Amino acid sequence: MARQMNADGSDGIEDRGVDAFELNTSIANLRDLLASDLSAYDAVYLGDIYCRLYEANFLERPEDLREGLRILRDQGKRAYLTTYAAPRNDFLPRVRKMLEVAAGAGAQAVEVHNLGILKIAHEEVPGLPIHVGGFANVYTDAGVDVLRGFGAVRFTPNYELSLDEIREILATSGAAMELLVHGKMPLGISDYCFLLEYEEKWGIKCPDLCQKDLFLKQGDWAMKTVGKGILSGKDVCMLEHLPLLLADGHRHFRIETVSETPAYRREVGAVYREALRRAAEEPFRQEERWWDVVRAHARIGVCNGFYFGKSGMDYAGIRPDAAGSLLTISPSAG
């Protein structure tokens, strides 16, 4: 099977210096890809991990996937395929097909959230580097060791882990980690789309339903729903902590935008691109306009508590006022 090898190393970055990093994001379908300015990003994951019925999901359309990979390649981006987070047996033939398409069309890695798909990818497309996604439940160095045995080269630790815990895994394993630095954090996945109950009542059919701006709220708690997926209502925001992430040795950063608009993708990406370049400098000089962008797109507020050993919806830092977060804690308290 022909496949374009990952030209700059299995984890995507050959240069380990602080000025070398990968900023990536995610896009569900060809329409969104064509509408997105990706100049801020080094790499893109293609596909929606939650639902087979998501509109024109790359994971269901071989021709769209080939075209998406070509577009990214032409733009000089690293092109990754993602995969379903909670498959059933009847998903697997399509998963196999898309892995074959991705490998043949020059994808430079596949992201897996499900252990069975990890096994399939490892055995059936052995040349394709594997990134382990956040739903795969990487909690410890022991988990990393196991997954490496199945060909994994990059790991998104479970979102609950603190930076201290991630630091321990990194120190023990030396594994390349990918961290969510901005965007709505995946909080859960279901076999069932409750939004389908509203098709008649609202007069909106699948697959348009889950693309509405839908939030579940309970007092000051909020979560975004995309049908089978539950995301944080607040946006994870690690903008002011980027120097810490670089100092810890992290080089792969994700802005989660699969359920966001092209404007979000472009504007937030540009902020982080600039901030990451500047984060290696001493002192780290933040621009007020960065926070204007964050505030404009994070309607519910920002959070990053998990990274500091707190509840996920908390915010650690000095800038929560800029984004409407109600909870503030000192990062050092974590």
Place this chain on the structure above:
Amino acid sequence: MATLLAPAGSPEAVQAALDAGADAVYVGLKGWSRGGARGELTWEELVASQRRAATAGRELQVALNIIPKPPERARLFERVPPLLDLGIRTLIVNDIGILAMLRGRFPALHLTASIGCGAQTIADVGLFRDLGAHAVVLPGVVGPEEVGEMGTVPGIALEVMIHMVEEFVLLGKCWMPSHIHLKPSPLPTDPQGFALPEGAERGLRQTGSMKRGGVGACFKICQQPWELFQGDRRMDRRLLPSRQISRAAEVGAYVAAGADVLKLQGRSLPPELLGPLVRRYRNALDGRMGDAGTANRAAELPAAWTVVGR
């Protein structure tokens, strides 16, 4: 022939499950199981329960299904030799790293990949087989036809949780509670009397983390009513969907499909409810469904049989 694996959260529940015909019973050891403190046994209770099970010719399994941090992991492994000495052969674990390490260190153990490991496909089953699991637990949403496909994977037993609550979010794929409230709390005092090394911390139970060990206090976020908004417009007030799965009527189909173990959820159930529940499935498994013809109608189950704390 498939076996019936029942839950128990107290010595009295162990006895009730055995009396009702369970082939095996699973329990949690205080501080080390995902069920939370409410449904865990002390070491002394575990010893007594193992004695009862062995006397009855049945098996007692132990859930060590939290995910300890590396410093605490060694202490978890210290628990294993005493368990083996006691006659415990099967441990239920929740993390691939822990599973692989136990496999390497204790070849005599039978290891079960818990429902929290999230296996739902034939490929998942194959992976856990490759890791050395003796059995893998599948949720009751997986039907007999799917189990039949998975049964083609050799070298691993299939356990189906045919009586369970299906929450909206899949087990092992939920961190809503900890997003809202993560509250690490000290692990209980060591149940086996192991002395801590000088200066060592007791370790933390990650209360609020479903996966790591706080399911007993997951705050039931998903069971609270939510307001559904589109933009700023309130569209509905609702619960996230969940249901009691009770597939007693399909026991025969699961067995024919190759299920090796039929597992019941409910370590929080008191003995007086657990006994009849186990008996219902014992009868179903033994083919005596004639006098329990309503077994397939989950709506007729006593409300208290709905598992509230796993």
